[in-house]
Amino acid sequence: MTLSETVVEKIDRVLSNRREQIPAVEPKLNKWQQLKTELEKLESAIGTLANYKNAPAEIKNILDNYRNASFQKDVRESIEAFEKVRERMKRTTINIGVSGQARVGKSTLLQTISGLSDEQVPTGSGIPVTAVRSRIFHSEQYAKTVIKFHDYSSFRENILMPYQTELNLGSPPLTLQAYQAYEYSLSDDILKKLSPKQESLYIRLKDMHNALSSYKEYLTGEERLFDLTGIRKFVAYPTNEQEKLPNCPRTYLAVQDIRIECKFPQIKVQKIGLIDLPGLGELSAGAEEHHVRGLQNEVDFVLFVKRPVEGMAYWRKEDAIALDVLDKARGAIQKRGDFVHIISNESNASSELTDAMLGDILRKANNGVDGKNYKVLRADVKDVNGVYQHIVNPVLEHLADRLPIMDKDILSDASHSSHYKANAIFLEIKELAQRLKNAVPTSAASAERFDELSKKLHEKVAYHLNQIVDNLFKKARSNDEDDDYIKAVQDAESNVGTWLDNGFGFKSKEKWLDNAVLKMAVPGGSAGFTEKEINSIRVYISEQFSNLDKYFKVKVQALRAEIGRVLQNETGMLLKTEDDNILQTFSELLAQSGEECPTLSNAVKTLLDLEIKYRTHLHPRVRECLDLLRYHLRNSETDTQVIVSKAKEGAEEIYENLKIKAEQAVYQTRKALFREENFISLILHAASEQFGDSFIRSGDSEKEIKRFARSYRDEIWTDEFRELDSQNARISGVNKAIKSVLNTLNDLIKLNKGEEK
Numbered sequence: 001m002t003l004s005e006t007v008v009e010k011i012d013r014v015l016s017n018r019r020e021q022i023p024a025v026e027p028k029l030n031k032w033q034q035l036k037t038e039l040e041k042l043e044s045a046i047g048t049l050a051n052y053k054n055a056p057a058e059i060k061n062i063l064d065n066y067r068n069a070s071f072q073k074d075v076r077e078s079i080e081a082f083e084k085v086r087e088r089m090k091r092t093t094i095n096i097g098v099s100g101q102a103r104v105g106k107s108t109l110l111q112t113i114s115g116l117s118d119e120q121v122p123t124g125s126g127i128p129v130t131a132v133r134s135r136i137f138h139s140e141q142y143a144k145t146v147i148k149f150h151d152y153s154s155f156r157e158n159i160l161m162p163y164q165t166e167l168n169l170g171s172p173p174l175t176l177q178a179y180q181a182y183e184y185s186l187s188d189d190i191l192k193k194l195s196p197k198q199e200s201l202y203i204r205l206k207d208m209h210n211a212l213s214s215y216k217e218y219l220t221g222e223e224r225l226f227d228l229t230g231i232r233k234f235v236a237y238p239t240n241e242q243e244k245l246p247n248c249p250r251t252y253l254a255v256q257d258i259r260i261e262c263k264f265p266q267i268k269v270q271k272i273g274l275i276d277l278p279g280l281g282e283l284s285a286g287a288e289e290h291h292v293r294g295l296q297n298e299v300d301f302v303l304f305v306k307r308p309v310e311g312m313a314y315w316r317k318e319d320a321i322a323l324d325v326l327d328k329a330r331g332a333i334q335k336r337g338d339f340v341h342i343i344s345n346e347s348n349a350s351s352e353l354t355d356a357m358l359g360d361i362l363r364k365a366n367n368g369v370d371g372k373n374y375k376v377l378r379a380d381v382k383d384v385n386g387v388y389q390h391i392v393n394p395v396l397e398h399l400a401d402r403l404p405i406m407d408k409d410i411l412s413d414a415s416h417s418s419h420y421k422a423n424a425i426f427l428e429i430k431e432l433a434q435r436l437k438n439a440v441p442t443s444a445a446s447a448e449r450f451d452e453l454s455k456k457l458h459e460k461v462a463y464h465l466n467q468i469v470d471n472l473f474k475k476a477r478s479n480d481e482d483d484d485y486i487k488a489v490q491d492a493e494s495n496v497g498t499w500l501d502n503g504f505g506f507k508s509k510e511k512w513l514d515n516a517v518l519k520m521a522v523p524g525g526s527a528g529f530t531e532k533e534i535n536s537i538r539v540y541i542s543e544q545f546s547n548l549d550k551y552f553k554v555k556v557q558a559l560r561a562e563i564g565r566v567l568q569n570e571t572g573m574l575l576k577t578e579d580d581n582i583l584q585t586f587s588e589l590l591a592q593s594g595e596e597c598p599t600l601s602n603a604v605k606t607l608l609d610l611e612i613k614y615r616t617h618l619h620p621r622v623r624e625c626l627d628l629l630r631y632h633l634r635n636s637e638t639d640t641q642v643i644v645s646k647a648k649e650g651a652e653e654i655y656e657n658l659k660i661k662a663e664q665a666v667y668q669t670r671k672a673l674f675r676e677e678n679f680i681s682l683i684l685h686a687a688s689e690q691f692g693d694s695f696i697r698s699g700d701s702e703k704e705i706k707r708f709a710r711s712y713r714d715e716i717w718t719d720e721f722r723e724l725d726s727q728n729a730r731i732s733g734v735n736k737a738i739k740s741v742l743n744t745l746n747d748l749i750k751l752n753k754g755e756e757k
Contacts, residue, residue, distance in 0.1 A: 010400035011094060011269050018089040018407060025089060025411070028418055029082035031748045035425075036075045038744050042429075042737035043067075049730040058439045059731075066432050074421040081414040084296055088410065093137060093273040094399055095298055099326065100305035101318055105345040109305060109381040110136065110276055113392060115265045120145070120228055121276065122236040132235045132255045134276040135298070138269070139261040145231050148257040151221030152176040159253060163205045167198055176219065184209055211250040218254035228262065266388045269396055275299050295329030300406070301399055302326055303391070304374075305381075307345040308357035315357075315364040323365070332413030336373045338402045343391060344378040419752040426745040433738045436731065453717055454706040457570055461705075462696040464566040468559075469688045476681035485680065488551040489673045492544040496666050499540060500659055504533065509655065516651035530654055537662050538629045545614060545669060552612035552680065559684050560607060563691065574715040583608060594736060595707035603694035610687050617683070618676055629665050 049055055050063040098106045107123040110116070114136050121134065150158070152175065160172035160179075173179040184206045186194075194202060233251040235258060242248050264272070275298055295302065304326060306312070306319065323340070330339040342361060346354055358376065366372040375398075379390040499505060503512035519529040557580065564582025568575040574589070575582050587604045590597050695701055709716055 004397075007397050007400045008268055011271070011396065011403075014400065014403050014407075015092065015094070015271060017404065018091065021089045021407070021411065022086060025082055025086050025414075028415070028748065028751055029079065029086060031744060031751065032075060032078045032082060032418070035741065035744045035748065036079065038737065038741045039071060039075060042734070042741055045730070045733040045737040049734050052730055055730070056439070059436065062432070062435050062439060066428075069428055071425050071428070074425065078414075078418050078421055081417060085411055085414050087297060088300075088407070091300075093271045094269070094403065095135075095273040095275050095300050096395065097275040097277050097295055097299035097302040098305065099277045099295075099302050099322070100343075101312070101322065104305045104307040104312070105347060105381045106276070106305050108347070109303070109343065109345065109387065109391075110274055112381055112384055112387045113264060113267075114138075114260075114262060114274060116228070116260065116262060119230070119232050120235070120260055122232055132252050132258055134235055134258045134260060136260045136262070136274040136276065138264040138267050138272045140263055140270070142261040143228055143263070144261050145226040145228060146223060146259045146261075147226060147231070147234055147255055148223045148259075149218045149220055149254050150256045152179070152219050154221070154256060155219055155254070158256075159208070160205075163201055163208075166201055167194075167205065176216070179209075180212060180216075182209070207248065208250060208253055210247050211253070213247065214249035215251045215254040218251065228260070231258075234258065265384055267392070272396075277302075295326065296331060299329070300403060301395065302329075302340045303343045303377075303395070304340055305343045305345055306357060306361070307347075308349040308353040310353070313353040313357040313360075315360040320364070332410045333406045334409050335402075337371065337375055338398075338406050340374055341395060341398070342374045342376045343381070344376055345381045346378055347380045347382050415752060418748065422745050422748040422752065426742065426749065429738055429741050429745065433735070433742070436734065436738075449720070450709070450713065451706070453720065454709040455702070457709060457716070458696070458702050458705045460570045461566060462692075464570075465563065465688070465692045465696055468562055468566070469685065469692050472559075472681060472685035472688055476678050476685045478678075482680070484551060484554075486674070488548050489545075489670055492547055493666055493670050495544045495547075496541050496662070499544075500537075500662055504537060504658070505540070512655060513648055513651045516654065517648055520651060526650065526654070530658070533654075533658055534629050534661075537658065538626050538665075541626065541629075541662070541666060541669065542619065545619070545673070548614045548618070548673075549612075552614070552617075555680060555684060556610055556612060559610075559688060563607065563688070571712070572716040573718050574712050589712065590708065592711075593708055594711040594732075594739065597704040597708050599694060599698050599700045600704045600708065603691050606694070607687060607691050612680060612683055618673065618679070626665050626669065629661055 046063050046066065050060055050067075098110055100106050107121045110121045111118075111123070114121070116136065121136070156172045156174075156179070164170060164172050173182050184202070186202065191199070191202075233249070234255050235252060237252065238248045238250065277295065277299075304323065326340050327336065330336065333339045342365065344354065344358060344361075358378075361374075361376060362368060362370060365374055366376075370376075377391050377394060379386045381387060503509045506512040506515060516529060520526045560583045561580040564575070564580065564586065567586055568577075568582050575585055577585060583604060587601065587608060590601045590604065
């Protein structure tokens, strides 16, 4: 049986589709991580309030009940779920794990598929051989081994800690030097109380300590490159002969990860990996958890190897326990058989034992129905052709069809679980906020004083804004000249005049004439040349008067600064800044306010968005002045084309004619702009009046100014509430933390709803 090209294409497509899922996963992961931080801040704020000596008993009871309903587990599980999904979708290979009890042929199967030998994937008889989980990847280009070594910190956390925890020995030494000097010496009384398993773990722990000199030099945290030879000591347990030595070497203890790349003998799928999973059923601290973690984080599918030999040719209790471990690693994948196939290793096996084992698997693992829970694949794991035909190719065909479904199961489960947990936490936090609100005592005197001050703030801002509006109204309707506006228009006129005098941009009239003679020399050149010059002059004049935008910008900024200073003067220390961007700062404070102020925010945003542009506001009004610059070399009385000499005299005639018309157009434009002198004041007046209507006179303005003042009370009235009870500040801290948590949860819920749509 050979693998079809269709299967290869399907597998490539599966990997491609996975990468497309990442943008949908990462926002949720980020939000859960953010929620974790926000909940920690809330916990801190609650602790500060709960520990306050004068906090009422009712509030303390509310906070104690919240602490009993901790969300840490839900948040941790959600983060872990999305991290696993993300890592799964980021994988560039399909990873097949090989698992099973010791002595069933796992390593032999790995050798057969990968083409490696005992040097890289050790095999043996009797005691377990493989000590380190290896990752083996098919590569057409490389034959190499990359070993990531522990540093002492990760060695302590991942190797020593599980043993010492199971033995109740406390935490391991903090440094390598301290570990080297440490002595494992339990009294006879304590040793007698150890269970058989604990006694075995204690012996292993002492052996690891005694062998420190054999692996200490590798505890560097480095990643090193090796070829495919000489790496057995990094992956294999000591042999029986080595175990008899006084300080048996255990170099494998320094290894955190091994990645081997080599060319598989018959594989057609390029992006394939094999994960060697030792430890299932072995007596070592944390072995089961380590196994499950490896399966969940790195493996897409598992081959569970069984071997029909004496003492193992039936479905044992250990096999059922092992499948329970695999079932735990399967997680959200709906069908067991999608994730696990059972391999019957029939190397040197008798037909009687084989039939007995297969029959027992049928009855106990598949409930008497062939393939009900697990598909069983049979092969001699030493036979390359047989392994590829009866195991590798069927498995790849299975994965080509079922892996997208498994991916969907895992992603859907993480999303649904996220949605449920986010909603549950949201309701709990919402209830906490409401209960606190109902329980918090109010200070009538403080509340009345606040109302009085916020009303006065509203009145003062209204008074000063009305003065600005009135002044602009008078200016817009007066005959007083605006010297700055007049100067801006005159500067534009002067710039055009200088340009005209300098030969329309040629720096002199003579240079322009020389250029004109050349352009007019071609047939019909005078008319075309003249038309182009007219367009050029018209564009230049328009561009020069567009410089009025600088004047307009200054005027708008001045209005914003004037209104900003009104707010600054009436809000204490809140807006103390040296620059003129007060209104922008005020807008940001509105956005950050503890209570929403949409009317005030919109009023400020509208004023910040105000722009006066020459081309949109004034150019259409003065555009007709440039109509003078329409020149057709025609006699106005006879309406016949005027023929001008193509020599310098004709060019000079055109020059003078163009200059006169340009000067007339500039003059008319200036007059038209002077007539619009009050137009800018009208715009500024309208903008300031609109701002005042929204900010001061709208139905919600007084209410929103009070909301804003509540959020920044102490900055606006720095001395007025100095003696306010410290409890209120602590309650405010809790409320702010609650709001942040609810905002993040809202974002999470929206993400989930968006996915459902």
